[in-house]
Amino acid sequence: MAVAARFRSTLPIFHRLLRSDSLPSHTPRATLHRTLLCPELSRKYSTSLKKDENVKVPLALFGGSGNYASALYLAAVKGNALDKVESELLDLVQASKNSQLFSQFTKDLSVPAETRVKAINEICGQAKFSDLTKNFLVILAENGRLRHIESIAKRFVELTMAHKGEVKAIVTSVIPLPSQEEKELKETLQEIIGQGKQVKLEQKIDPSILGGLVVEFEQKVFDMSIKTRARQMERFLREPINFGSL
Numbered sequence: 001m002a003v004a005a006r007f008r009s010t011l012p013i014f015h016r017l018l019r020s021d022s023l024p025s026h027t028p029r030a031t032l033h034r035t036l037l038c039p040e041l042s043r044k045y046s047t048s049l050k051k052d053e054n055v056k057v058p059l060a061l062f063g064g065s066g067n068y069a070s071a072l073y074l075a076a077v078k079g080n081a082l083d084k085v086e087s088e089l090l091d092l093v094q095a096s097k098n099s100q101l102f103s104q105f106t107k108d109l110s111v112p113a114e115t116r117v118k119a120i121n122e123i124c125g126q127a128k129f130s131d132l133t134k135n136f137l138v139i140l141a142e143n144g145r146l147r148h149i150e151s152i153a154k155r156f157v158e159l160t161m162a163h164k165g166e167v168k169a170i171v172t173s174v175i176p177l178p179s180q181e182e183k184e185l186k187e188t189l190q191e192i193i194g195q196g197k198q199v200k201l202e203q204k205i206d207p208s209i210l211g212g213l214v215v216e217f218e219q220k221v222f223d224m225s226i227k228t229r230a231r232q233m234e235r236f237l238r239e240p241i242n243f244g245s246l
Contacts, residue, residue: 055074055077055078056074057070057073057074057159058159058162058163059158059159059162061155061158061159064145064148065148065151065152065154065155066155068136068140068145068148068152068155069152069153069155069156069158069159070155070159072085072132072136072152072156073156073159073160073163075132075136076132077163079132081130081132082160082163083160084130084133085130085132085133085136085156086156086157086160088127088129088130088133089133089149089152089153089156090153090157091127092123092127092137092149092153093149093150093153096149096150105119105146106146106147106149107146107147109144109147113141113142113144116141116142116144116146117138117141117142119141120134120137120138120140120141120146121134121138124137137149140152161200164198165196165197165198166197166198166199166200167193167197167198167199167200167217167218168200168202168217169186169189169199169200169201169202169215169216169217170202170203170204170215170216170217171185171201171202171203171204171213171214171215171216172203172204172205172206172209172213172214172215172216172225173203173204173205173206173209173212173213173214174205174206174207174209174210174211175205176203176205177203182201182203185201185213185215186199186201189201189215189217193217193218199217208227209225209226209227209228210225210226210227210230211225211226211227212224212225212226212227212228212229213225214228
C-alpha cells in the first residue's frame with residue numbers, strides 16, 4: 001500500500017522522538033480525559049450526532065475495542081467518510097505489521113503520551129490521513145490504546161461490512177481454490193445466506209487440515225476437512241464393539 005512507503009519515510013522521526021527525554025513546553029496537548037474506555041470519544045462526536053438520532057451502529061460490540069470502533073463508526077457515518085476511515089485504519093495496521101519499530105512504539109506504554117501524540121500527528125500528516133482518522137488516533141495515543149489498533153480496526157471492519165450488508169465467509173483449504181470452484185462456493189453460500197446480504201469470500205491456506213474445506217460465516221463452522229474426518233474415524237475405531245447387539 002502507498003501508505004507503507006510514506007510511513008517508512010517517518011522512521012527517522014521515531015528514532016528522534018524515542019531518543020528525546022522530553023518535549024518542548026509548547027508541544028500541543030489534546031484536552032481529552034484519559035480513561036480505560038472511550039467516553040471522551042463518544043462525547044466529542046455525540047454532539048454532532050444529536051441532529052440525526054437515527055444513526056446507529058448495525059452491530060452491538062462490547063469491550064474496549066468494540067466501544068472505540070462503535071464511536072468511530074458513528075462519526076464516520078455522520079461525516080460520510082466510512083470507506084476512507086476504514087482504508088486509513090487498515091493502512092496503519094499494515095504499516096505496523098511492516099515496521100517492527102512502529103509496532104514496538106504502539107505497544108510500549110513507557111513512551112510518554114506527549115511523544116505518542118506528536119508521533120501520530122507526524123505520521124498522519126505524512127500519510128495524508130483525514131482529520132477524523134487523525135483525531136481518533138490521537139485519542140488512542142493519549143489513552144495508551146494504540147496497542148489495540150489492530151483489534152479496533154477489525155471491529156470497525158465488522159461494522160462497515162454490516163452497514164453494507166456484507167457477510168464475510170472464511171474458507172480454509174490446503175491450496176488456493178481454483179477460480180471456478182471459488183465462484184461456485186460463493187454462489188452456494190449466497191443461496192444459504194439469502195437475499196439482502198452479499199458474501200465476501202476470504203481464503204486461508206492451512207496445510208494441517210490435510211485436504212477438504214473448512215467454511216466459517218455468521219458464527220457457523222462447516223468442517224469438511226480430511227483432518228476432522230480422520231479424527232472422527234479414529235474415534236469410531238477406538239470405540240469397543242458390543243457383540244451382544246449383533
